[in-house]
Amino acid sequence: QKEVEQDPGPLSVPEGAIVSLNCTYSNSAFQYFMWYRQYSRKGPELLMYTYSSGNKEDGRFTAQVDKSSKYISLFIRDSQPSDSATYLCATPQNTGTASKLTFGTGTRLQVTL
Amino acid sequence: ETGVTQTPRHLVMGMTNKKSLKCEQHLGHNAMYWYKQSAKKPLELMFVYNFKEQTENNSVPSRFSPECPNSSHLFLHLHTLQPEDSALYLCASSHSGLAADTQYFGPGTRLTVL
Numbered sequence: 001q002k003e004v005e006q007d008p009g010p011l012s013v014p015e016g017a018i019v020s021l022n023c024t025y026s027n028s029a030f031q032y033f034m035w036y037r038q039y040s041r042k043g044p045e046l047l048m049y050t051y052s053s054g055n056k057e058d059g060r061f062t063a064q065v066d067k068s069s070k071y072i073s074l075f076i077r078d079s080q081p082s083d084s085a086t087y088l089c090a091t092p093q094n095t096g097t098a099s100k101l102t103f104g105t106g107t108r109l110q111v112t113l
Numbered sequence: 114e115t116g117v118t119q120t121p122r123h124l125v126m127g128m129t130n131k132k133s134l135k136c137e138q139h140l141g142h143n144a145m146y147w148y149k150q151s152a153k154k155p156l157e158l159m160f161v162y163n164f165k166e167q168t169e170n171n172s173v174p175s176r177f178s179p180e181c182p183n184s185s186h187l188f189l190h191l192h193t194l195q196p197e198d199s200a201l202y203l204c205a206s207s208h209s210g211l212a213a214d215t216q217y218f219g220p221g222t223r224l225t226v227l
Binding site (some may be wrong): 002004008032041042043044045046049088092094100101102103104105106 | 115117153154155156158161169203205211213215216217218219220221
């Protein structure tokens with residue numbers, strides 16, 4: 001079983017829609033969760049992070065963690081064409097003196113006009 | 114821009130060639146990383162350097178050889194690669210390598226092995 005699983009999509013939605021992107025994880029010891037956004041021909045950039053359970057909101061974006069079901073979600077309200085990108089969930093694990101990020105495969109999102 | 118640059122952006126090489134990928138970070142970070150990104154697969158961590166010391170080698174074949182001469186520069190030396198090594202190679206850096214630190218990624222080098 002993969003440590004972090006994510007539907008690769010692609011997911012296509014019309015402009016203005018509410019988007020729900022999801023990941024599941026297998027290790028209940030994971031406590032810190034991140035969402036990275038990767039535009040075409042660019043490296044991933046951190047979008048949001050959340051610790052343990054609950055919601056975190058930043059503008060049109062809400063990150064949600066449900067530890068009981070090992071489920072991570074990213075909601076995008078009023079989606080825009082500029083939100084078209086691949087969204088990767090990740091969780092860090094400490095290995096020795098450095099941090100290892102375990103990523104999902106990423107979900108490709110296309111927001112159409 | 115993220116403050117992490119990678120050169121070249123694209124590289125095509127034969128299986129017998131030797132080439133190097135370069136990464137430079139202008140953020141004053143102490144940890145640097147190499148990742149491999151293939152289609153339909155999660156990012157795979159290859160190597161981690163913290164304060165110029167290699168702290169992680171994720172079972173990477175010896176045809177990939179990293180070098181970290183200082184905290185700002187990271188190289189990936191390539192030799193006798195295989196076609197399945199074709200992928201996007203991403204470099205990242207973070208302040209101290211701890212779990213809470215954000216990793217900043219470069220734009221990647223798109224490698225094609227013929």
